[in-house]
Every structure is written in C-alpha cells, then in structure tokens.
Amino acid sequence: MIGVETLRRAGMVSVLAAAAAMLPQLAHAQAKDPLRIGLLLSVSGAGAAYGIPERDAVQVVADDINAKGGVNGRKIELFVYDEATNPTESARGIVELIQRDKVVAVIGSSMGSGTLAAGPNAARFEVPILAPNGTISVTSKQHAFHPWVFRTMTNDTLNTKVMFDKATAGGAKKLAIFHQEDAYGKETADYIQSMAKEKGIEVVAVASAPLRAIDVVAQATRLRNANPDVVIMQVAPVGLASGFLRAAKQVGLEAPIWGPMALGYQAFLDNAKEAAEGVRLVLIANWDEPTPALKELGDMMRKAGKKPEGFAELLTTNGLFPIIEAAKKIDGPLTGAKMREQLEKLCDVKTYSQGKLCYSSDNHDGWGPDLLLTVEVKDNKFKTIK
Numbered sequence: 001m002i003g004v005e006t007l008r009r010a011g012m013v014s015v016l017a018a019a020a021a022m023l024p025q026l027a028h029a030q031a032k033d034p035l036r037i038g039l040l041l042s043v044s045g046a047g048a049a050y051g052i053p054e055r056d057a058v059q060v061v062a063d064d065i066n067a068k069g070g071v072n073g074r075k076i077e078l079f080v081y082d083e084a085t086n087p088t089e090s091a092r093g094i095v096e097l098i099q100r101d102k103v104v105a106v107i108g109s110s111m112g113s114g115t116l117a118a119g120p121n122a123a124r125f126e127v128p129i130l131a132p133n134g135t136i137s138v139t140s141k142q143h144a145f146h147p148w149v150f151r152t153m154t155n156d157t158l159n160t161k162v163m164f165d166k167a168t169a170g171g172a173k174k175l176a177i178f179h180q181e182d183a184y185g186k187e188t189a190d191y192i193q194s195m196a197k198e199k200g201i202e203v204v205a206v207a208s209a210p211l212r213a214i215d216v217v218a219q220a221t222r223l224r225n226a227n228p229d230v231v232i233m234q235v236a237p238v239g240l241a242s243g244f245l246r247a248a249k250q251v252g253l254e255a256p257i258w259g260p261m262a263l264g265y266q267a268f269l270d271n272a273k274e275a276a277e278g279v280r281l282v283l284i285a286n287w288d289e290p291t292p293a294l295k296e297l298g299d300m301m302r303k304a305g306k307k308p309e310g311f312a313e314l315l316t317t318n319g320l321f322p323i324i325e326a327a328k329k330i331d332g333p334l335t336g337a338k339m340r341e342q343l344e345k346l347c348d349v350k351t352y353s354q355g356k357l358c359y360s361s362d363n364h365d366g367w368g369p370d371l372l373l374t375v376e377v378k379d380n381k382f383k384t385i386k
Contacts, residue, residue: 002297005064019376034077035070035327035334036060038097039316040108040118040129045085046237049267050312051110055080057297058107058320059315060304071324079103083114087336090114091121096124104334105130105326107152107319108131110312111236112138119145128338128343132312133186134159134261136191139364150343150359152318153284159192159261160188160234162372164195164284167230167258172319176228176255178219178244180235188234188260204228209244220247222273226253233279236262238271245275256280261372265310269380276377282370284353285311288381297352314353321351322359322366 039058042051063075070076079101081093090109097103098121105128112135119138122129123145130151131138134156139149168175175196179185189206196203205226207219209287223231237242241263248257257279264283269276285294287308288344297317298308326342327334347358353368375382 022255029060032073032245033333034100035074035324036077036103037079037273037320037323038094038101038103038108038127039078040083040090040093040106040107040114041080041316042110042114042167043080043082046238046239047085047110047114048127049238049309050132050236050262050315051082051085053265053306053309053312054107054110054323055310056306057301058316060301060306061297061317061320063304064300065324071327074327076320076324081110085111085114087113087117091117094118094121094127095125098127098336100200103127103206103338104182105323105339107132107316107323109133111135111182111293113182115149116143116183119143119149122148122229125336128340128342130323132315132319133184136187137183138239146364148340150319150364151366152315152320153261154369154371155365156184156188156260157191158365158369159282159368159372160191161195162369163232163258166280166282167232167256168196168199168201168375170230172201172229174202174204174227174229176226176231177203177207178216178223178231178233178235179206179208180237180240181208181210184232184236192210192232192234196305200243209240211240214243216240216244216249217250220253221245221251224248224251224253231255231257233257233259238263238268241268242272242275245272245279249275258282261311264382265312269377269382273380276380278377280374280376281351281382282372282374283311283382284373285314286375287383288371288380289384291354291356293352295378314351318353318357318367322346322349322357326350 083089085091107130112133114129132152179189205223261283329342344361349357357366
C-alpha cells in the first residue's frame with residue numbers, strides 16, 4: 001500500500017510541477033504590460049492650434065489599435081502633459097511623464113524650442129523622444145541628447161530648401177524674409193540667407209516679430225519698401241501669419257508670398273480669410289485633397305467626433321507608428337533604452353503620411369522629400385499644385 005506520507009509528497013511534487021508550468025505564463029503576462037507613451041504637447045498657449053489636434057489624432061488611432069487587440073496583446077496607454085507652449089514646462093513635463101507615469105517613449109514637444117528643452121532630461125532618464133518638429137537643431141549631433149531624439153517629419157533644412165527652390169524657381173533676384181523670433185524662425189531665416197548667397201539672390205530685407213504679435217504693419221512696410229521679387233514667411237502661429245498677410249495687403253506688398261507647412265490647416269484659412277489668397281505652402285498633408293491613407297485617418301477621426309485640422313494630426317501619428325513597431329520587436333518588459341535601440345533599426349514604416357519613415361543610428365530625421373507636396377490657397381481651400 002502507498003503510505004500517507006508518500007501521497008503527501010506526491011501532492012507537493014504535483015503542486016511544484018504545476019507552479020513550474022505556470023512560470024512561462026507569468027513571464028508572458030509580465031511581457032504584456034501596457035505600452036505607456038507620453039504626450040508632451042501644447043494643449044494650451046500659442047501652440048495649442050497644433051497641440052490639440054496632435055493629441056486628438058494620436059488618441060483616436062491608439063483607441064482604434066486597442067479595440068483591435070493592441071500591440072501584440074499590449075494595450076496602448078497615453079499620458080498627456082500640457083507644456084503650455086513653454087520650454088520650461090517641457091523640461092519639467094518630460095520628467096513627470098517618465099518618473100510618475102513610467103512612459104517608455106515620449107511624443108513631443110509641439111514646438112522645437114520645447115523639444116530642445118526636454119532633450120537633456122530624455123537623455124538623463126534614457127527615454128526616446130519622437131519629435132513633431134521641423135526645427136533644424138532638434139536632431140543636431142552636436143547635442144549630447146542626440147541619440148534620444150527622433151523626428152516625426154522632415155527636417156526644416158529639407159522643408160526650407162524645397163520651399164526656397166520653388167519660391168525662386170521663376171527667376172527671382174530679390175528676396176525678403178519675415179520670421180518668428182524663436183529657434184525655428186531664426187534658424188530657417190539664416191538658412192534661407194545662406195542658400196540665397198550661394199545662388200546669387202539678394203536678400204533685400206529681413207523682418208521678425210514675437211510669436212504672439214498681431215500688429216506687424218511696420219515689418220510688412222519694411223519688406224514692401226525693399227521691393228522684393230518674392231517673400232518667404234517663416235511663421236508658425238496662425239495669428240502672427242494672418243496678421244502679416246493682412247498687413248501685407250494693407251501696405252501694398254504685392255510680391256508672391258510663400259509659407260511653411262505650419263500654416264497648412266483650416267484654422268489658418270479661417271483666420272486669414274481673403275488675405276491668404278494666393279499664398280503658397282509646402283505641406284505634408286492636404287485635407288482638401290486627401291490621399292487614401294489620409295482619408296482613412298480623417299474618417300476615423302470624424303467617427304470619433306474629431307475634425308481633422310491640418311498637418312498636426314500626422315506629426316503625432318507619425319510618432320506613434322514607429323513606437324509601436326519598436327515595441328513589437330522587444331521581448332519582455334519594455335524600457336526606454338530598448339525602445340531607442342529598436343527605433344534605430346526601423347525602416348519602411350508605414351503611416352498615414354505619403355512616403356515612408358526610415359531611421360538608423362546615423363539618421364534620426366527619418367523622412368525624405370517624398371513626404372512633401374506644394375499647395376496654393378484658392379477660394380479658402382488648399383489646391384495641390386505640381
């Protein structure tokens with residue numbers, strides 16, 4: 001007969017065997033912790049026109065992915081910090097997202113100056129930033145935090161060159177520049193002047209204004225008096241851009257005006273109204289003539305009660321997709337360091353933008369000229385032109 005002690009020991013063995021069998025399942029469950037992503041965005045302040053649609057679009061897409069099972073079984077969790085278009089808040093906010101919310105990647109800041117302020121803390125805590133900025137210096141290798149910053153759109157070196165080449169293609173000999181007074185505005189204005197010098201085009205006037213300025217008649221008058229063949233307007237805030245265009249009409253500045261992709265959304269048209277007629281822009285999206293992929297995003301947003309506004313929706317979704325692809329390649333718990341390592345190996349990532357994203361250890365810009373298109377404002381709509 002089998003003794004009681006023998007049965008007891010056999011039972012213990014069974015329990016231990018069952019526990020051992022469960023270990024892989026427990027490890028698997030641990031690996032399925034949520035994909036925690038921080039959104040460091042201008043939900044208020046001068047950049048709210050970008051930050052709000054940036055937040056709304058990425059939330060709608062994340063909800064759709066979660067409804068379909070998530071990312072290899074992981075649910076996406078988004079944590080929003082409103083940096084209020086304030087670089088100091090960006091530096092503070094990324095610390096909160098990392099330490100309090102335990103995010104393994106951050107999309108932001110809405111403005112290049114905010115991303116530059118957040119960069120040192122991203123490096124300090126080893127969490128990558130997916131930066132929705134064209135600001136040239138954001139991915140500069142001169143920064144110690146360079147390994148941790150990846151761009152979600154084309155670099156303004158490329159954006160500005162494409163705009164400059166198109167603006168001067170008709171034989172312009174005299175160029176005027178109006179720019180906003182921050183890193184984005186100054187860097188691009190300096191770059192335009194260097195390209196003009198190389199091509200023998202005279203920069204006859206440069207004027208600037210703070211981001212919140214509205215009355216810029218003096219600046220428009222200065223540019224008019226210089227009698228340029230073309231004007232390049234490096235301005236992101238809709239109020240400043242609209243104010244300059246109205247002032248240009250008021251003082252009789254008749255030269256063609258080109259602007260950046262930051263103005264490629266409905267709020268700019270609604271604010272500037274007839275003053276925007278004829279203005280040309282280099283964009284990454286045209287909601288008035290959407291591609292099939294862009295239409296898909298627009299339909300998804302409208303179904304969720306969110307109206308697509310412009311280019312901003314693509315900047316954060318362009319950040320979400322590489323984060324997702326990086327997470328898919330990681331076994332076990334996610335960390336910022338593992339995310340950064342995988343981001344540098346991603347190529348041919350599809351998003352709702354035209355063109356494809358491709359990062360490497362040497363290239364954190366990711367996007368090429370196939371992302372860009374040219375439009376002209378006609379009857380309060382964007383018309384794509386060749």
